[in-house]
Amino acid sequence: MSGFGSPNRRRLAILFVLIGAVAAAATFDKDYPREQPVVFRLPDTRPATLTASFTKVGEAEASTGFTLNLPERALRDVNHKIRVPNGDYIVTIELRRPGPSAAAPDALPPPTRLPEETSVSERVILSGSEVVVSVPARATE
Numbered sequence: 001m002s003g004f005g006s007p008n009r010r011r012l013a014i015l016f017v018l019i020g021a022v023a024a025a026a027t028f029d030k031d032y033p034r035e036q037p038v039v040f041r042l043p044d045t046r047p048a049t050l051t052a053s054f055t056k057v058g059e060a061e062a063s064t065g066f067t068l069n070l071p072e073r074a075l076r077d078v079n080h081k082i083r084v085p086n087g088d089y090i091v092t093i094e095l096r097r098p099g100p101s102a103a104a105p106d107a108l109p110p111p112t113r114l115p116e117e118t119s120v121s122e123r124v125i126l127s128g129s130e131v132v133v134s135v136p137a138r139a140t141e
Contacts, residue, residue: 005039024091032085033083034084034085036131037081037129037130038082038086039133040077040078040080040135041077042070042077042135043076045074045075045076046097047048047071047097047098049072049096049097050094051068051094052080052094053065054084054090054126055092056084056087057088057123063089064084066082068080086127086128088126089123089124090122090124091121091122091124092097093120094117094118095117097116098116118136120135
């Protein structure tokens with residue numbers, strides 16, 4: 001008989017170590033920040049400034065946030081990636097557009113005049129797959 005015990009005891013000990021490592025990895029993996037793709041579906045393609053903040057549900061302060069200055073573009077969708085752990089978040093979005101110039105206040109026809117600022121909050125579940133957040137043309141929250 002060897003000094004380390006029977007082969008079955010060694011196998012059992014290795015099994016317990018592996019189970020413990022898997023359990024520890026699963027616990028730490030939940031809180032590990034990862035890339036989260038987010039698509040903001042805007043009401044139009046005009047130039048705008050998009051500001052977004054992500055606050056984990058149950059927390060008081062935002063986990064992350066950003067501001068994008070958007071030129072006029074062909075598509076309404078704006079793709080951005082953030083780095084946060086998976087979970088439920090409240091995303092707060094502010095969309096600011098330049099108003100009609102002072103020299104030509106009536107430059108835009110009435111149906112296309114939008115509010116200068118739109119603000120909306122929405123609950124999202126981030127899990128590593130793409131999440132689409134719609135920003136309505138008119139909202140204040």
